[in-house]
Amino acid sequence: MIDDAVGDYLNHIRAERGLAANTVAAYRRDLARYVAFLRARGVEEVGEVTAVEVSEFVRELSVAQARSSVARQVVSVRNFHQFAAEEGLAPGNPAAEVSPPKQEQRLPKALTVDEVTRIMEAPDRTDVVGLRDAALLELLYGTGARVSEVCGLDVDDVTTALAEPDAGLRLLGKGGKERAVPLGSYAADALEAYLVRSRPVLAASASKHDPGLLLNQRGRRLSRQSAWAVIQRAAADAGVDREVSPHSLRHSFATHLLDGGADLRVVQELLGHASVATTQIYTLVTIDHLREVHAAAHPRAR
Structure with missing residues (x-):
């Protein structure tokens, strides 16, 4: 089940990579949202996920969230799938080629x-x-x-x-x-x-x-x-x-x-x-x- 793969990944980044508790919590929130999205589409196994589902997830996020928030969640998903591929839980990383939306270029605020x-x-x-x-x-x-x-x-x-x-x-x-x-x-x-x-x-x-x-x-x-x-x-x-x-x-x-x-x-x-x-x-x-x-x-x- 994909929940198990997420649990293994969170344990990995906490215990082996030594990430801070707040960072692990952020990954947990991002991946919980991602898993709920996949489950709503009938995807239960990490090996069943394709680039299509990842791209749809990014498009859905982009409608309601700021680009910076979407970019962070794309990184969470990409890193999770990379872990799953390296651990043999999936044949590859379907998020590898999915890019976050481009950051909006902030223009200087010139006075008149x-x-x-x-x-x-x-x-x-x-x-x-x-x-x-x-x-x-x-x-x-x-x-x-x-x-x-x-x-x-x-x-x-x-x-x-x-x-x-x-x-x-x-x-x-x-x-x-x-x-x-x-x-x-x-x-x-x-x-x-x-x-x-x-x-x-x-x-x-x-x-x-x-x-x-x-x-x-x-x-x-x-x-x-x-x-x-x-x-x-x-x-x-x-x-x-x-x-x-x-x-x-x-x-x-x-x-x-x-x-x-x-x-x-x-x-x-x-x-x-x-x-x-x-x-x-x-x-x-x-x-x-x-x-x-x-x-x-x-x-x-x-």
């Missing part, structure tokens, strides 16, 4: 240009903290940098970039890989205002010198968590009623560049992606935007 503009204008630039916040926001959107890269900048990194605009701002990315990005006029102006009117005041709160560019109110280097809070506060003050994160500004930087006609390879370099394949996801966002514009503007697109 208007939303970004409102967020950039949200900080009070007459206040030392507001000047710091404006410098942070303009840097993130103006360069497409990761929040860790911006929080890791020292004052010397920026003073060099301001003094030598053609050299760009040097960022230290993943794996210690360094890249230079242009420093636009808005970011440069925000940084100069912060360095002159804000940072000296914040730095005076610390007992010892901190070389970090962006400082908190205690004169210490601004953390990524604090930077996240700055962005969320600015988005709320700007009336942007959706989730906004440091990555939102990075995604928007890339999407707006591509919308403006930038070459994909250039955007790859600016973002510090090791492979252009990582950057290509942004082209999907742009195509969606172009499709919307086409549908709204072309007389024969509706």
Whole structure:
């Protein structure tokens, strides 16, 4: 009986493979659902199962469950049948060629240009903290940098970039890989205002010198968590009623560049992606935007 084969398999992964109790429990739930499906179709022996039944099971799951959940259950079924074949309980693995549904590609959530503009204008630039916040926001959107890269900048990194605009701002990315990005006029102006009117005041709160560019109110280097809070506060003050994160500004930087006609390879370099394949996801966002514009503007697109 197929129940016996499932029991043997669960004992195997618990005792011989040493899988955690929660993992074994997940396999048990997945296979119980699978066995009930087979029994409803008159299949009682593991050796009677064919690829047709496995494929039908996957199709049934796909109607009611998320792709990630279906994918996990397909793996459970495939591993069970592989065990049954290796133990001589079945002539082969009928699930070997059955693939889980493709994972839905998650597109970056780009902000509109208007939303970004409102967020950039949200900080009070007459206040030392507001000047710091404006410098942070303009840097993130103006360069497409990761929040860790911006929080890791020292004052010397920026003073060099301001003094030598053609050299760009040097960022230290993943794996210690360094890249230079242009420093636009808005970011440069925000940084100069912060360095002159804000940072000296914040730095005076610390007992010892901190070389970090962006400082908190205690004169210490601004953390990524604090930077996240700055962005969320600015988005709320700007009336942007959706989730906004440091990555939102990075995604928007890339999407707006591509919308403006930038070459994909250039955007790859600016973002510090090791492979252009990582950057290509942004082209999907742009195509969606172009499709919307086409549908709204072309007389024969509706």
